[in-house]
Amino acid sequence: MSDSLKRYFAVQKALKSLRPTEPTGNVARHLNTLTMFIAGIIGSQKCHLPAVAKKVPIGGKPQSRVRRLERFVASKAIDTQTCYLPYVQLLLKSLLEGPWVLVIDGCEAGRNCVLLSINVVCKKRALPLCWTVVKGRKGHLSEQTHKALVEKAADLLPAGQSIVFLGDGEFDGTDLLATLHKLGWEYVCRTAKNVLLTEAGERFQPTDLMLAPGDRIELPEVGFTAEEYGPVLAGIVWEVGWKEPLILVSNLDFLVEAYDWYRQRFRIETFFSDQKSRGFYLGHSHISDTAHLERLLIGTCLAYLWMVCLGAWVLQTGRLSLIHRTDRCDWSLFHIGLCWIEYCLNEGLPIWTHFILYDGGLKCVG
Secondary structure (H helix, E strand, O other): OOHHHHHHHHHHHHHHHOOOOOOOHHHHHHHHHHHHHHHHHHHHOOOOHHHHHHOOOOOOOHHHHHHHHHHHHHOOOOOHHHHOHHHHHHHHHOOOOOOEEEEEEEEEEOOOEEEEEEEEEEOOEEEEEEEEEEEOOOOOOOHHHHHHHHHHHHHHOOOOOOEEEEEOHHHOOHHHHHHHHHHOOEEEEEEOOOOOEEEOOEEEOHHHHOOOOOOEEEEEEEEEOOOOEEEEEEEEEOOOOOOOOEEEEEOOOOHHHHHHHHOOOOHHHHHHHHHOOOOOOHHHOOOOOHHHHHHHHHHHHHHHHHHHHHHHHHHHOOOHHHOOOOOOOOOOHHHHHHHHHHHHHHHOOOOOEEEEEEOOEEEEEO
């Protein structure tokens, strides 16, 4: 059996096993095409459709496979509700108890498009929960776009789940903060160093405080922006060696807690880099239609989840020494997963497919 067939059947078996019933009709056809996407993306480590099609073992001639993939991303019958949600819901059920950390951020994707994603942090990786794609280049999107994606994420989460929401400087709009507060979420977002704050009727900016490297200043119960939204916690952190201070706005009580959570925000950068330059080259897909790109992301995000879960399983079961040095590990879970797939293909071993995490470990599927 060829390497491409081994990847394809491993993915197909896993996707089917995580569904409540055996798929039939259009559902089965769409599932097979989604399998083609995931297996082809992993095989080629690209998401440009002709490159993906070359690593797909079924579906006729290469150009016929490309057209089938094109029809998938163009079909209005394909959406995250049916093709991604069943798997991410199982993933969420397997996360550890305690506060879940959600991170929001955006990056350029496709051709003249921006991907805005909300990810849940687990095992030092940011696993994609939901996303939206809009036309434009990297920059500040509308606050309404932010709110709509937050509300979409809230619908996916179990009732009563404790959430800590993290965002960079783009995500400090008062309407968004009010939405997060209404949802009962705690939040820590970066804000501008010239933001207007109000304390005891006096307005000022963080830059008015004569800041210096090494400072940590906690400003509880302040009004935020000219709207005097709040009261909120404003915090200033200027570590030695930084060029400028970090200004945070939060509904937590203490700066030390807010800053500790905020330091997990950068985890989402690893997701973007694995989707792009270090992984699937999402920016090279040449897709300019936002709806088409959102459907392509179903395949790339499931492929990403598979590699992260597989990498964690390799570590947990003590198999890392088979593919990497034993004195230290400087590979990400994503890279470990990719290398393990290649090792299995080279050694003629079965390909294990995982999409579920639990208790710091993994359930094996496939």
